[in-house]
Amino acid sequence: MNVPDTLFVPMSKNKGTAEAIVRIRLSFWQEAWLRLRANKLAMAGLIVIILMALLAICGPLLTDQSYSKQVLLDANHKPSALHWFGTDDLGRDVYARILYGARISLFIGLMAALIDLVIGIIYGGVAGYFGGRIDNIMMRFVDLLYGIPYLLIVILLMVVMGPGLLTIIVALSATGWIGMARIVRGQVLSLKSSEYVLAARTLGGGAGYIIRKHLLPNAIGVIIVQVTFSVPSAIFAEAFLSFLGLGIQPPLASWGVMANDGLSTILSGQWWRLFYPAFFISITMLAFNLVGDGLQDAFNPKRRR
Numbered sequence: 001m002n003v004p005d006t007l008f009v010p011m012s013k014n015k016g017t018a019e020a021i022v023r024i025r026l027s028f029w030q031e032a033w034l035r036l037r038a039n040k041l042a043m044a045g046l047i048v049i050i051l052m053a054l055l056a057i058c059g060p061l062l063t064d065q066s067y068s069k070q071v072l073l074d075a076n077h078k079p080s081a082l083h084w085f086g087t088d089d090l091g092r093d094v095y096a097r098i099l100y101g102a103r104i105s106l107f108i109g110l111m112a113a114l115i116d117l118v119i120g121i122i123y124g125g126v127a128g129y130f131g132g133r134i135d136n137i138m139m140r141f142v143d144l145l146y147g148i149p150y151l152l153i154v155i156l157l158m159v160v161m162g163p164g165l166l167t168i169i170v171a172l173s174a175t176g177w178i179g180m181a182r183i184v185r186g187q188v189l190s191l192k193s194s195e196y197v198l199a200a201r202t203l204g205g206g207a208g209y210i211i212r213k214h215l216l217p218n219a220i221g222v223i224i225v226q227v228t229f230s231v232p233s234a235i236f237a238e239a240f241l242s243f244l245g246l247g248i249q250p251p252l253a254s255w256g257v258m259a260n261d262g263l264s265t266i267l268s269g270q271w272w273r274l275f276y277p278a279f280f281i282s283i284t285m286l287a288f289n290l291v292g293d294g295l296q297d298a299f300n301p302k303r304r305r
Helices: 028-038 040-062 094-130 132-146 150-161 165-192 195-203 207-243 255-263 272-298
Strands: none
Touching: 028 040, 028 195, 028 272, 040 094, 040 272, 094 165, 094 207, 094 255, 094 272, 132 165, 150 165, 150 195, 150 207, 165 207, 195 207, 207 255, 255 272
C-alpha cells in the first residue's frame, strides 16, 4: 500500500523551544510526595492518623464526661446519647476513656519509635561504617539481644522499676532498636563505597561527618519507612502487655487495658466494652501500615522516572 507524501507534514522548528525541557524538574522529596499522594490507600491511612492525633489532643475537650470518674449508678449502660460508647462496670464513660487512651497508646508508640530511631541510627551507622572486627562484635551483641524475649525484659523491669508508663517505654525500647540498627547498617555498608563518600574521606572528612552528611541523608527514605512500621508495633506491644496486666496501671487508661477489661464481659452482652478499644487499635495499626507501604513504594528508586 502506497501512502501519499501529502499526508506527512514536517513540524515547524523554533530555535527558542527546540531544546526546551518539557518535564518539570522535581526533587527526590517532591517525586516521593507525588507518588505517595497517588496512592489512595496510603493517603486514607494518613488521614486516619491525623484524625487520631487530633482526637488524642483535642478529643477530651469535646466531652464533659470524665475518663476516671466512677458513677456506679451508670454502670454497664449501652451506647446512648449521654454515653456515646456506653459505660464500664464502674460507670466510667467509655468514649472519654477511648480518647484518653489514644493519648497513652500514641504517646508510647511515638516515643518508642523515636528512641528506636536514635539508637538504631547511631549503632547501625557506626557498625556499618567501620566494618571489620568492630562490626562483627557489635552485630553479635545485637544477635544476643535479639534472642531475649521482650516479655521477659518487661517482667524484670517491672520488678526493678515498678509498673508504669516509663517501664513500658523502656521495655519496648530495650530491644526495639535492633531492627532499625540492622537496616541502617545495611544501608551504610552499601553506600560507604560510593564515589562521594570516598571523595569526602580523601578531603579529610571524619567518620561522624561522613555518616551525618553523606550516608544518612541517602538512607533517610528507608529509615522513615522503618519508623512508620515501628509505631504500630509499639502500639500493639503496649496493648498486648496491658492486656496481660503488665502495662498501664489504673487509674490511667489505654486501649489495651480497656480491651482486657472488656474481654471478661463479652459473654454477658456488654459488647461495646471490647469492641471500641479493639476497633481503635486495629484501625490505627492498619493506618500506619498503609502509610508505611505507601512510603516504601514512594521512596523506591526503581519507581523514579
